[in-house]
Amino acid sequence: MDLFKYTAHELHEKLVNKEITAVELTNAVYARIEEVDEQVNAYISLSKEEALAQAEKVDAKIAAGEAIAPLAGIPVVFKDNININGQVTSCASKMMHGVSTIFDAHATEQLRKEDAVFLGKANMAEFSIGNTTDNSFYGAAHNPWNLACTTGGCATAAAVAAGEAIWALASDTSGDLRQPAAYAGCVGIKPTYGRVSRLGLAAYASSMDQIGAVTKDVTDAATVLNAICGKDFRDSTSWEVETPDFTKALVADVKGLRIGVPKEYFGENVDAKIKAEVEKAIEQYKAMGAEIVEVSMPHTEYAVRTFYVVANGEAGANFARYDGVRYGYRNMEAQTASEMTARSRDEGFGEEVKLRLMFGTHVLSKGYYENYYVRAMKVRTLIRNDFEEAFKQCDVLLTPTTPVLAEAYNTEMDAFAKYELDFTTVTANLAGLPAITVPCGFVDGMPVGMQLIGKVLDEATILKAAYTFEQATDFHKVMAPLGGNK
Amino acid sequence: MKVSAEEVKHIAQLSRLTVPETEMQIFTEQFNQILSYADIMQKVDTTGIEPTPYVLPITNAFREDIAKPGVSHEAALSNAPAVENDGFKVPRVLE
Numbered sequence: 362m363d364l365f366k367y368t369a370h371e372l373h374e375k376l377v378n379k380e381i382t383a384v385e386l387t388n389a390v391y392a393r394i395e396e397v398d399e400q401v402n403a404y405i406s407l408s409k410e411e412a413l414a415q416a417e418k419v420d421a422k423i424a425a426g427e428a429i430a431p432l433a434g435i436p437v438v439f440k441d442n443i444n445i446n447g448q449v450t451s452c453a454s455k456m457m458h459g460v461s462t463i464f465d466a467h468a469t470e471q472l473r474k475e476d477a478v479f480l481g482k483a484n485m486a487e488f489s490i491g492n493t494t495d496n497s498f499y500g501a502a503h504n505p506w507n508l509a510c511t512t513g514g515c516a517t518a519a520a521v522a523a524g525e526a527i528w529a530l531a532s533d534t535s536g537d538l539r540q541p542a543a544y545a546g547c548v549g550i551k552p553t554y555g556r557v558s559r560l561g562l563a564a565y566a567s568s569m570d571q572i573g574a575v576t577k578d579v580t581d582a583a584t585v586l587n588a589i590c591g592k593d594f595r596d597s598t599s600w601e602v603e604t605p606d607f608t609k610a611l612v613a614d615v616k617g618l619r620i621g622v623p624k625e626y627f628g629e630n631v632d633a634k635i636k637a638e639v640e641k642a643i644e645q646y647k648a649m650g651a652e653i654v655e656v657s658m659p660h661t662e663y664a665v666r667t668f669y670v671v672a673n674g675e676a677g678a679n680f681a682r683y684d685g686v687r688y689g690y691r692n693m694e695a696q697t698a699s700e701m702t703a704r705s706r707d708e709g710f711g712e713e714v715k716l717r718l719m720f721g722t723h724v725l726s727k728g729y730y731e732n733y734y735v736r737a738m739k740v741r742t743l744i745r746n747d748f749e750e751a752f753k754q755c756d757v758l759l760t761p762t763t764p765v766l767a768e769a770y771n772t773e774m775d776a777f778a779k780y781e782l783d784f785t786t787v788t789a790n791l792a793g794l795p796a797i798t799v800p801c802g803f804v805d806g807m808p809v810g811m812q813l814i815g816k817v818l819d820e821a822t823i824l825k826a827a828y829t830f831e832q833a834t835d836f837h838k839v840m841a842p843l844g845g846n847k
Numbered sequence: 848m849k850v851s852a853e854e855v856k857h858i859a860q861l862s863r864l865t866v867p868e869t870e871m872q873i874f875t876e877q878f879n880q881i882l883s884y885a886d887i888m889q890k891v892d893t894t895g896i897e898p899t900p901y902v903l904p905i906t907n908a909f910r911e912d913i914a915k916p917g918v919s920h921e922a923a924l925s926n927a928p929a930v931e932n933d934g935f936k937v938p939r940v941l942e
Contacts, residue, residue: 460926461925461926463918463922463923463925463926464918554902554903555902555903568900568901568902594908594910595908596908597905597906597907597908598901598903598905600903660891663887663888663891666884666885666887666888667888669881669884669885670885670888677862681863684863685928686927686928686935686937687923687926687927687935688926688927688928689926689928690928691928691929693928693929695938696938696939697938697939697940698937698938698939698940699863699940700938701937701938702863703863703864703865704865706862706863706864707864707865710864715862715864716874716877716878716881718862718864719855719858719859719862719864719878720878720881721862722858722861722862723850723858723878724885726858726861729848732848732889733885735898736888736889736891736893737885737888738898738899738900739891739893739896739897739898739899740888740891740893741898741899742896742897742898742899743891743893743896745899745902777880777884780884791899792902793902793903817902
């Protein structure tokens with residue numbers, strides 16, 4: 362029995378029915394990591410000792426006849442920008458290599474209460490900057506559907522698809538949770554901004570960073586949201602709103618649901634084969650009783666530029682903390698404190714990060730602030746208004762999750778064309794809206810994802826729509842083959 | 848709005864980064880390409896539009912004024928590259 366192939370809710374049943382133990386399950390996943398991670402490079406660090414101790418605790422509870430939480434004993438991988446007390450949070454950067462965090466993220470605390478099993482930390486783009494992992498200090502990660510291809514901006518979904526974790530806790534600033542999930546044939550959900558506390562998540566662009574989940578199906582996604590959402594007074598952007606039971610939304614029924622299809626997400630900049638798969642999904646929704654409404658979101662073409670100015674401005678300020686004084690990389694030869702900070706940053710950050718930090722500093726500086734930063738925040742308002750208008754005509758929006766398939770590492774691409782690949786996902790970050798990606802087909806052996814974007818705080822409707830589609834299809838059941846040469 | 852190599856040098860200084868002299872020309876070109884990429888936004892009519900810094904209503908996070916245990920000195924210093932006398936040690940500050 363290959364335990365790593367199951368979903369969290371299936372494994373929960375097996376644990377409760379005493380068909381398996383949490384220790385067996387944990388060992389099975391580590392054996393899988395041992396077997397395939399040399400090819401995938403999804404992991405930066407492992408914490409087997411702590412994981413097995415967590416698993417033993419769950420087994421003891423089951424043996425004592427105690428009830429266990431839905432995620433108890435289930436092995437999870439964390440993106441390496443989310444703190445686990447006592448473990449390194451590297452952000453895949455030389456700057457944070459070896460830095461052990463001294464507190465749990467709020468989401469980590471919530472998962473400890475659930476008795477989840479923490480496997481280790483996943484590879485990512487350096488500080489989440491960039492939409493592939495090729496700037497990771499620990500080397501690029503490889504897509505289990507084709508090892509020659511990228512995983513997108515983070516390796517969490519690659520780990521899940523390769524059987525190296527049952528699910529993943531990840532973050533999404535521009536789509537760096539949903540895009541890797543789509544590239545790996547997984548489900549990925551980014552809740553409404555403010556649903557999950559950002560305490561203990563390394564800040565990139567604070568007004569857009571949000572923690573979410575990568576899972577094998579929609580049921581697991583709803584289960585994880587139940588565990589990690591909720592007000593945390595240590596994060597001023599944590600929203601004081603009620604956390605519903607998200608699993609109540611797992612009802613297969615879209616009759617009368619108004620699904621908006623924004624034409625700007627189906628233009629020439631989207632791979633025709635991807636469009637064809639997503640259009641089949643739209644037909645399927647229609648057949649299941651949903652009403653399809655064409656909508657227009659005219660400011661979509663400015664979304665990535667807006668993000669670029671806002672996010673890098675925020676990063677320019679956030680990254681001032683990496684000064685070589687309290688933690689992280691330090692140049693030990695510098696003779697003065699200011700020289701030490703500059704040289705530590707020169708040597709600790711990768712090239713793309715440095716370029717973006719300088720750009721971010723520039724757009725916040727005197728004489729440029731109004732023209733770039735303030736203007737971008739205004740265009741951000743226009744993008745939000747586009748959503749507001751669209752949601753007058755529909756209940757959810759449906760788009761391709763990514764405009765292209767996971768690309769081969771040797772694909773030559775202009776830097777700006779690469780930035781623009783985020784246009785399908787980044788709008789939900791700019792507007793703070795919940796969004797989910799679910800597998801909806803295959804093209805040339807690679808998975809295709811479709812995205813459902815919901816109204817603010819309305820995760821329930823996107824979960825319901827995603828669940829209905831999933832129950833009618835088998836795309837989420839296909840395992841990644843780990844094929845192709847790196 | 849293009850910037851000169853001299854301005855790039857200033858931006859680097861503000862960012863506490865250094866662009867080596869040998870790379871200055873190519874870096875300035877790259878930087879100007881990014882600026883023209885962002886400049887496309889100048890086409891958008893934003894008259895009368897309020898900026899969005901955050902998407903949700905933000906309120907101050909207050910709590911009762913009661914002492915709570917904080918981070919210990921030992922933990923705070925545990926990742927420091929250099930420590931002396933219970934403090935973070937850095938090279939001299941005055942030049």
